Structures are given as C-alpha cells and as structure tokens.
Amino acid sequence: xxxxxxxxxxxxxxxxxxxxxxxxxxxxxxxxxxxxxxxxxxxxxxxxxxxxxxxxxxxxxxxxxxxxxxxxxxxxxxxxxxxxxxxxxxxxxxxxxxxxxxxxxxxxxxxxxxxxxxxxxxxxxxxxxxxxxxxxxxxxxxxxxxxxxxxxxxxxxxxxxxxxxxxxxxxxxxxxxx
Numbered sequence: 001x002x003x004x005x006x007x008x009x010x011x012x013x014x015x016x017x018x019x020x021x022x023x024x025x026x027x028x029x030x031x032x033x034x035x036x037x038x039x040x041x042x043x044x045x046x047x048x049x050x051x052x053x054x055x056x057x058x059x060x061x062x063x064x065x066x067x068x069x070x071x072x073x074x075x076x077x078x079x080x081x082x083x084x085x086x087x088x089x090x091x092x093x094x095x096x097x098x099x100x101x102x103x104x105x106x107x108x109x110x111x112x113x114x115x116x117x118x119x120x121x122x123x124x125x126x127x128x129x130x131x132x133x134x135x136x137x138x139x140x141x142x143x144x145x146x147x148x149x150x151x152x153x154x155x156x157x158x159x160x161x162x163x164x165x166x167x168x169x170x171x172x173x174x175x176x177x178x
Contacts, residue, residue: 021053022052022160023162023163024162025162026162026166027169030049030050030162030163030165030169030170031166031169031170031173032166032170033050033166034048034049034050034171035047036174042073043073043074044072044073044074045071045174045175046070047170047174047175048069049069049163049166050163051066051067052065052067052157052159054155054156054157054158055086055156062087062088062089062092063087064084064085064086064087065084065085066083066084068080068081068082068131068136068164069082069128070167072175078175080130080136081129081130081131082129082146082159083126083127083128084097084110084127084129084148085124086125086155087118087124088125089120089121089122090120090121090123092123093152093153094115094125094150094152095125095152095153095155096150096151096152097110097112097125097148097149097150098150098151099148099149100129100146100148100149100157101146101147102144102145102146103144103146108129108146109129110127110148111128111130112125112127113127113128136164136168139159139161140161140168143158143159143160143161144158144159144161144164145158145159146159
C-alpha cells in the first residue's frame, strides 16, 4: 500500500507547484506581487511581474510562462521586455521561437536567451522580446494577444490589462526617482 501512495503523493506535490492564474487579480495585487531586485554591484534595479501561464494548461508535456521585466541602470533609461519560458517534454521537438505578432499585426523579433535540455530530457527555451513604454501604456487599456511562432510550433499568449497596469504601477513607484 505504501508503494502506491508514493506516486499519488508525488503527483499531488507537482500539482501544487503550478503557476497561479493572475488574469483575475486586481492591479493592486499585481503591483504588490511584482518582484523587485536591486543589484548594488551592477547598479541596476529590476522589476518582474508575476508569471503568466499560457498554452494548454492541461498538457503536462508542455509548461509555458512569461513575465514582464523592467530594468534600469543607475542614471540610465528604463528598458522593458517580455521574457518567455517554454519547457517541453522529451517527446516534443524544440519550438525554436523566432517572432511574435500582436492582434494588430505588429511583429516583434524574439531574442534567444537560452535553449537547453533540463531534467528528464525536457527541452527548455527562453526568449525575450523588447517592448517600449508607449506600447505598454497602450496595453493598459485592453488585453493583448500575442502569437509566438517558431520553426516547429506556435502558441498564443494573452496578457491582461490588469497585469500590465499593476506591473507599470510598481515600476513607476520603484524606478521613478532613480
């Protein structure tokens, strides 16, 4: 009997590690849950939104998250990006992401940050796309849908307006005086 309970317990623990759904959180909750990292050596401040899960949430062979990132070097300007992390099981090929397109047809190149085989032969790809503040301010008004395309696959990301608004509120509070 103990042998049968071990797999059930492992499945329960893995299930508890899922990314919470932030699409219905308030802007204030998003702002409060955005992480701030100060690097005194590099003299940078980085703000990261909570992770946004996308793709088929029931597909255990594929785990996909993204998050908004803002970074400012002391005395410099603030840069904005969207970091996209996908992990696919060993039974799926790497997607080799190369660009994203929003619902208005604007195309964004994706920059490869890393691509590696991780535990149990799964393949993790990390890409980023540069954003500007004007574009992000426009995303505050309505949800934004991005389609990411790669050599072997495509997927869709929905970034809700409340996530962008809460993230930018935290960015403005943390980086305005720097």
